[in-house]
Amino acid sequence: MDFSIHPETQEAVEAVRDWGHEAMRPAGLEADRLGSPLPVDHPYFQRSLERGDGRTSWCPGESSPVRRGAAVHAMWLAEEGAYWDRGVMVANPGPGLPEASVLARGTEEQKEKYLGPFVDPDRPRWACFAMTEPSAGSDAAAIQTTAQKDGDAWVLNGAKCFIGGASRSDWLLVQATLDIRQGRNAQRSFFVEQGTPGLGNFKIEKKMGLKAYESTSFTLQSCRIPLENLLGGESQPKSQAGFKTAMQTFNAGRPIIGAMAVGMGRAALDESLHFAKETGLIKRERIRDRIECMSRKLRSARLICLRACWLVDQKRPNVMEASMAKALGAQVSQQAAGLGLEILGQVAGTGDHLIEKLYRDTKAMDIVEGTGQIQRVIMARQLVGLPR
Ligand SMILES: Cc1cc2nc3c(=O)[nH]c(=O)nc-3n(C[C@H](O)[C@H](O)[C@H](O)COP(=O)(O)OP(=O)(O)OC[C@H]3O[C@@H](n4cnc5c(N)ncnc54)[C@H](O)[C@@H]3O)c2cc1C
Known part of the structure; x- marks a missing residue:
């Protein structure tokens, strides 16, 4: 195992250090003192976008965007970013937590549709992954949000909580079950676009720390989404779906x-x-x-x-x-x-x-x-x- 830091990684870490000192730490302290997340129109986000943040690692036409040593590279950047402010790091625009799932399991059409706008974003954009529910945190297999097929749509019903960036996300990757009795095997992930009727009741939670980013609860009430919004599509093998x-x-x-x-x-x-x-x-x-x-x-x-x-x-x-x-x-x-x-x-x-x-x-x-x-x-x- 190689313990040295690759020169390219070192250079990137130094850039994060400069940015962290100049912008991340002050933004984090500001949010902490105000006790609320940085608003969507905070100048920090526009500046962050201008310096090249908020992009997807997906490259259209490339089957695997993962480059050699990517995890170790990401680790060093994560440590440096969080040194300056972990809350601001998560608040940063970008496809965030669900990106890895979309890259691993999404169809080409889904990557194009949901990650495409993050290739060269015209404005700060966010996405989020919604798993946790009021009665299913650690025991993620116990989620109660249901997805039922009804003609040409999936109909989602349930409630989620503590979801990072939910109210500002362009789309939410929502974990739901096709059949509560079947437990974890029946779980699937669904793209729900912001503004879909039935998606609502957003409420930003009060937190003791990491205040720069919003952690939000919301509900899905008879929320109809197209069949193609099932991550990976219906034809994907069951072993990869759940x-x-x-x-x-x-x-x-x-x-x-x-x-x-x-x-x-x-x-x-x-x-x-x-x-x-x-x-x-x-x-x-x-x-x-x-x-x-x-x-x-x-x-x-x-x-x-x-x-x-x-x-x-x-x-x-x-x-x-x-x-x-x-x-x-x-x-x-x-x-x-x-x-x-x-x-x-x-x-x-x-x-x-x-x-x-x-x-x-x-x-x-x-x-x-x-x-x-x-x-x-x-x-x-x-x-x-x-x-x-
Ligand atoms: C700042 C923040 C951001 C978050 N962002 C997201 C997000 O973006 N998306 C998302 O889906 N979720 C998110 N979450 C939710 C997070 O994943 C859950 O809070 C976490 O999984 C714990 O669930 P819980 O809070 O319901 O605690 P519970 O599961 O109710 O657990 C309560 C306590 O019991 C302990 N416990 C539970 N089961 C066991 C066991 N079997 N053995 C031993 N101890 C046990 C736990 O360790 C904990 O101390 C976020 C949470 C926070 C605080």
């Missing part, structure tokens, strides 16, 4: 989430180090001990994220490493923010310091895309040879 492949989207993303958490922990470390140096606290052994602890744990977690991404690039299984990267990254970033709060003491307690924001933001990293407990359940089952 729950398992939706979960693969999350598996690929887990080390990236772990890396983002490491980036946030690194921000807490730098903030603490800066404060300790400035105030002279660094002369104290027990302060240096905390700094060392933060650094050691963050570096270890980064190595596991790197390993998990390297396995993706090698097209080798990474279930264990992906869950370990997600669980450990989120855990050590929370520890780093907690230790930082202790070092800054009263200064952190005023509620208007980056370290306090990081403390709230890192907690959310243990929840998104599969909680820490769920990652540990997955690893334990893998260890004893049980199916996932």
Whole structure:
């Protein structure tokens, strides 16, 4: 395994660093202080688009847009972006979470229709993946949103919650079941375009952290969509249509989430180090001990994220490493923010310091895309040879 950073990746990381310092961190602090997501017309999004963000990695006419070393490259960028502000990173325009599912399972027509507008977007555009429901979070197999065929349409009914960017998305990839009694095997993903009658009741949730992006609940009430809006089409093999492949989207993303958490922990470390140096606290052994602890744990977690991404690039299984990267990254970033709060003491307690924001933001990293407990359940089952 190669531990070095490719020069092209290094260059891209440096560009994110400049942009993060200049625009991401200030936008994240602004949203946190206002307690609401960056509005759609915030100048940050237009500037982000102008610097080349918000694009799809899909290349029309190319069967596989995935380039060599793509996962490791993405990991380094994720860590650096989240160092500056993870909430803003997710708020960024682009096809986001559902892009991987569309690339892996979408028909050519679906890629053209839904990813096409993200090739060279005329304005900031968003898309989202809607799995979670009020009564189905960790147990994603328990979703109750139904899809029933009625003549030339699918009719969707249900409720979703905590969906990133739902009210501003051009389209939503909605997970629904064809038959609740059949559990996970009957799940499918559907494109629902914004403005479709029956899609509505958007309500932005109140969150403790990661406030720059909206997490939104909504309902689908007799929402009719064309038959061709079934991801992958009706002719796709059943083995590729259901729950398992939706979960693969999350598996690929887990080390990236772990890396983002490491980036946030690194921000807490730098903030603490800066404060300790400035105030002279660094002369104290027990302060240096905390700094060392933060650094050691963050570096270890980064190595596991790197390993998990390297396995993706090698097209080798990474279930264990992906869950370990997600669980450990989120855990050590929370520890780093907690230790930082202790070092800054009263200064952190005023509620208007980056370290306090990081403390709230890192907690959310243990929840998104599969909680820490769920990652540990997955690893334990893998260890004893049980199916996932
Ligand atoms: C900021 C944010 C953004 C999000 N974005 C999206 C999004 O874009 N799209 C989307 O679909 N979802 C999204 N979610 C939802 C997220 O995926 C769920 O919150 C997560 O899966 C946990 O589900 P839950 O909140 O319902 O908790 P629950 O599943 O109710 O779990 C509650 C607690 O019980 C624990 N637990 C549950 N089952 C077990 C078990 N078997 N063993 C041990 N412990 C267990 C959990 O770890 C947790 O601590 C987002 C959530 C947040 C906070």
